Amino acid sequence: MEKKKFWLLLFIIGIISAASGQAGQTQASEFTKENALTVVENAFRTQVSLSEKPQSQEKIEGKLSKYLTADMTESFMSENVYKIDGGFITFGSDFASYYIPFFSYDESTNVKYINGHWYIWEERTNEEEGPIESVEGIEAVVLSEEEGTWKVSAITYDVPDFVQSR
Template sequence: MRKVYVPVLMFFVLIIYILPDSPKASEDQLNSREKVFQFLESAFQAQISLSEKDRTMEEIDALLDPFFTKQYQQQFLEVNLQEQNGKFFTYGTDFGQLYIPFFAFSENTKVVIEKKKIYVFEYFPKNQLGPVGYDAHYEGLLIDKMEEQWKVSQYLVNQVPETIIRQALEMQETSE
């Protein structure tokens, strides 16, 4: 009877070691519009949480690191971070630089997923109304896959490659 337990026990131990890796491999995949939008919403929440209370730099890094490259974090913090008594915070604002854009997250938001890059962008028509006007432009984000993890790496204003814009428009036409 003991001879039966040893192989069965070894089988279950082997299964325990194999199974945890399978879901993990697919958890970090941004392979659909919905998952990309969820990722960006979480990244935005991490950014705005910096205005909720004073934090140490270590706490700030822990909040931003899952979503942003070190270079993007540094640029974001240089523009938005304030210090008081050795603690850090950001001011809440409707026009903060390098925050995740206020996308509509609708059919107007284009998502082009490549093997190691994801482009997320919208076209904003010219607006001269109100206190802030702007020319027509594309605005978006570049998300790069780095060491098997997706991270926002660049804020794009009129820097979305023309080939990516055409690809997004062609994808939209074929889906209609």
């Protein structure tokens, strides 16, 4: 009798595990191109807002960690957050490290999901106008899932050929 209870318990645990895995796959597949663009745009706006007024390091980290992975948050803060009277702040620059690129979020913005990551990028030319200066070439953001949430995990100036060709 004890063996039957044991096997029944294992069977139930197996069913629950399978159902949980299916739910996780469904949730991941519901994350769309539009969701990816929203995460990147919100991350950009959050970074820019950090130059508005001094605040605590904890508050800055809390804001960034909604959109950036733990590693990206740490890198951004060590490169861009400065102590001043009244707290901590960022100072803007066209070429500051770990900032989300200034994307147009239109047809020139490419978005692809490949091998468990979202790639968002634009190709830049020297012909662009506006207040933000950019370098000719590719500017890209990579989203990865961290603890069930899609976050910016990398900013790069190179998109792998296998991503661009698909």
